[in-house]
Amino acid sequence: MAIETFPVxxxxxxxxxxxVGDANKIYYDExxxxxTEVGSIIAPPTFVQASAxxxxxxxxxxxxxxxxxxxxxxxxxxxxxxxxxxxxLHAEQHYEYHRHPKPxxxxxxxSRPGKTWERQGRRSGKLIFTESIxxxxxxxxxxxxxxxxxxxxxxxxxxxx
Amino acid sequence: MALSxxxxxxxxxxxxxxxxxxxxxxxxQYAGASGDYNPIxxxxxxxxxxxxYPSVFAHGMLTMGLTGTMLTNYVGxxxxxxxxxxxxxxxxxxxxxxxxxxxxxxxxxxGKHFVDLQLSMVNQNGxxxxxxxxxxxxxx
Numbered sequence: 412m413a414i415e416t417f418p419v420x421x422x423x424x425x426x427x428x429x430x431v432g433d434a435n436k437i438y439y440d441e442x443x444x445x446x447t448e449v450g451s452i453i454a455p456p457t458f459v460q461a462s463a464x465x466x467x468x469x470x471x472x473x474x475x476x477x478x479x480x481x482x483x484x485x486x487x488x489x490x491x492x493x494x495x496x497x498x499x500l501h502a503e504q505h506y507e508y509h510r511h512p513k514p515x516x517x518x519x520x521x522s523r524p525g526k527t528w529e530r531q532g533r534r535s536g537k538l539i540f541t542e543s544i545x546x547x548x549x550x551x552x553x554x555x556x557x558x559x560x561x562x563x564x565x566x567x568x569x570x571x572x
Numbered sequence: 573m574a575l576s577x578x579x580x581x582x583x584x585x586x587x588x589x590x591x592x593x594x595x596x597x598x599x600x601q602y603a604g605a606s607g608d609y610n611p612i613x614x615x616x617x618x619x620x621x622x623x624x625y626p627s628v629f630a631h632g633m634l635t636m637g638l639t640g641t642m643l644t645n646y647v648g649x650x651x652x653x654x655x656x657x658x659x660x661x662x663x664x665x666x667x668x669x670x671x672x673x674x675x676x677x678x679x680x681x682x683g684k685h686f687v688d689l690q691l692s693m694v695n696q697n698g699x700x701x702x703x704x705x706x707x708x709x710x711x712x
Contacts (some may be wrong), residue, residue: 448650449650455644459654460606505656
């Protein structure tokens with residue numbers, strides 16, 4: 412994944428903060444934010460995840476004019492490829508903050524693959540884990556956030572106890 | 573209000589209920605804000621008939637985001653230096669979630685003070701849905 416332009420916008424931060432149930436005024440009230448130690452609106456700690464909005468090739472957003480795997484007339488809009496009914500899930504997420512992004516920043520994101528490993532799961536068959544490391548840099552090339560994500564693909568849906 | 577090294581001690585805890593009766597609409601809000609429109613989070617028909625789950629379920633990153641709300645309420649704005657989690661159980665509509673931070677260490681590094689926290693989030697049945705860690709800069 413490479414994102415060339417991730418503009419950090421105040422309205423986007425406000426919507427993201429609402430979605431994670433955070434009423435803190437630091438995420439939407441510029442006048443209040445000016446009176447605080449940080450001095451401006453900043454982004455909540457997991458906000459860089461929303462860089463997906465600016466990834467032109469992001470697979471979990473319907474692409475205009477293309478079939479989507481969610482439901483419409485039928486439960487799914489595409490024939491499932493052979494995958495044996497497994498699901499891609501998020502296993503871990505780690506962030507290191509060099510500073511906190513704020514409105515006006517224009518970030519770039521570059522990702523590289525990390526480790527891959529397998530494990531036998533009790534409730535979902537064989538699990539395949541893949542790691543990816545993403546660096547978010549600002550308009551001056553300075554590192555802002557380093558992210559490490561681990562995804563897991565299950566062999567079958569996770570059994571519910 | 574930032575935390576202060578003088579006032580903190582190992583074993584101190586802070587916990588908050590960050591969601592009471594999680595709604596599908598909040599999950600939709602998160603999908604819209606984050607840009608992750610995977611139908612397993614918002615499309616009951618797809619999720620039950622194709623993906624094979626009993627209902628839609630929350631994004632792991634919504635669970636982490638909710639934990640972040642508790643965390644920044646505790647350590648103050650702009651103070652976090654590290655935040656990492658493992659998702660240990662799925663979160664479903666109707667769940668009520670409580671996030672907790674426990675002080676693991678208070679340390680000084682290059683004249684700056686930091687707190688290391690252990691994190692956990694449990695649902696209404698006391699089952700852990702997330703575990704993790706965080707570090708934050710604190711006042712002397």
